[in-house]
Amino acid sequence: MTSPVLHTKRLTLRAPVIADFPAYAAFWASDRSAYMGGPKDEAGAWFWFCHDVAQWALLGHGALMVDLTVSGTTVGQVGLNGGPKFPETELGWQVYQGNEGQGYATEAAAALRDWAFASLPVDSLVSYTDPYNAASIRVAKRLGAVPDPEALGQDPDDLVWRHTRRTQ
Template sequence: MPGHAIPTLRTRRLVLRAPVPADFDAYRDLMASSRSTFMGGPFDEARAWGLFCHDIACWTLFGHGALMIDVATTGECVGQVGINHGPLFPEKELGWLLYDGFEGQGYVTEAAAALRDWAFAELGLASLVSYFHPANARSIAVAQRLGAVRDDDAPRQDAEDLVYRHLPPGLRS
């Protein structure tokens, strides 16, 4: 389903919207910081730009990609959620990042659930995975809150990654 229009998704508290160039500065800053360690960073500006563009290009290439997470009441962008694919990911990956200072408010869980549910409904996917460095306890906890289960048999992008599998609503335990 390449070329799929980038949706705007709304949850109780959030608006998930297409990335725009003005979003890059905060994204770059996160990717240059120690917060990106579990994503293979820190990254220099050129690599961060490449990753940002990958997140957008996935919409044209695969019919899914990244959405920025805005707080509905303030319009403040607090992070990103996306479905990644291509040579960097063995399977379609549901991933997320949250900017500093917005932890513990459930934003990522709410945003990831909305994008996951959109992907199953609109793309008809059989499953999604999330890849984690074993020390990334906070993101693993998000995956577990979303109902994902560890899949030790799944292919991984990095040998040490843990893989958590997300299933469509009728198949979740």
């Protein structure tokens, strides 16, 4: 499947391209990735970048880069993750340094969530958050997700947030 291009009021969500890798790798090399299993070296970042891209062909979903529509500046990424490392289809997000607190993660994740419910055979999605990642917990709550203590997390200590069609 070819990835979609999605538009919100301020953002364009589009397929990753090789030119996105340096900023992506910088995110993974930074302490900002600590809640996601980082920091990672360039090879580790490359693994996840390729994973994000390959999922479109293999699973019919994957990651999209988040650009400011007006300037074209990439401010982060949002993705639907699957495969052996993910117990369920995950809606995840990352915002690059200096772009926090603008609502980009919530806006982009809502657009991808809505696309997933309209385009994929899923009745729910989950978001895995580290219990100490207050910013991501706030995003999950703003998206209308609810805690699901019975769901299996990606990592043993994860909080699992459930998104259903009715939380849109």
